[in-house]
Amino acid sequence: MGWVARAPGLPHLEPEATALLDRLTPMSAPAGMVLFHPGDTVKGFVIMLSGRVEVYLTGTSGRELLLYAIEPGQSCVQSTLGLMGGDDYSGEAVTRAPSELVLVPRETFLRLMDLSDNFRHFVFAAFAQRLQSMMHLLDRVAFQRIETRLARGLLDRAENGTLRATHAEIAVMIGSAREVVSRRLDALARRGIVALERGVVHIVDPDTLTEIAQSIE
Template structure:
């Protein structure tokens, strides 16, 4: 086995650092695949023949309403996988959302059959999946509260307009979250949605307003 590849994988997925046998199995059965930005990995209703472990780049998981409006459920970065992808495989169900790449990157694709086997044979794999499940469930619960009760997107826009000077706001996502009484993850997701819709431009600790 290529030591460089093993070290790269462990650096991105440190939970498997002491799981040499599991890592060897993953790398033996996985296929490495590059992707470009704006590539749909899954459409709602697709079957899941493999699970993706992201090595580089970012993937956005979202739902689309009848009106065409999109809502981001969560984003996946290096060192993560999609819990809906895992659920799709384990429950033998169709993918219940859409997954599109935000930027170019790479991923490891583990066939569904091998993923089920690894999950059953290695406690570290199941612990990794359940840890991500807990994290994503918390994020989605915050999203539900935000949409149902808070209209956080409207509050965020009002905040950006009020706090900016000449269309520029210098602030961290955490500072904005603290001011609005929500989490940094919620603020980051909403800001990225605004940027995707070309209403703002994001840079490090700087937000440029375009069409708010």
């Protein structure tokens, strides 16, 4: 049995489409591996089998913004745009956990789009879902208060009430500057909502933090 049968989110495909994909060999990538840089040519469509990849955009000021994360069953919108429109990558992709993925070369991808209704539907559905998440990101960065974005970021990323990340990494997550995040975290700590250690944020009062996360202008 090939890898297609265990690929999360991939629909049941026609035999010819399955055979085309199963000829490809999954690759393993350790945490911290850069998969592509801005300006690189898009070489294929990524199918995640396990792990997590994060895609960042770097502004002219050098500040980074986390555009989206790719987990099993999800797609990379930059890869899809590049394959269908010919654009190069504008962001940088980094594995944040040990990952297993399959790179579907451009020629195979385009053949599958013509050959398989199910594969084509999978690509467009994943693409639409990713665009929707990008619209939510734009809304958060453009219109939500920094306190709201910070509170939501802490709640979304914390595991068992603890987030292990530097202030600079949190700033990238929510699309802000490290200095701004540091000031807001210090303010939350003074109110007893969080407790800070070097590289660690402990959520002490999740109810109040949730109220802040749900607040609107």
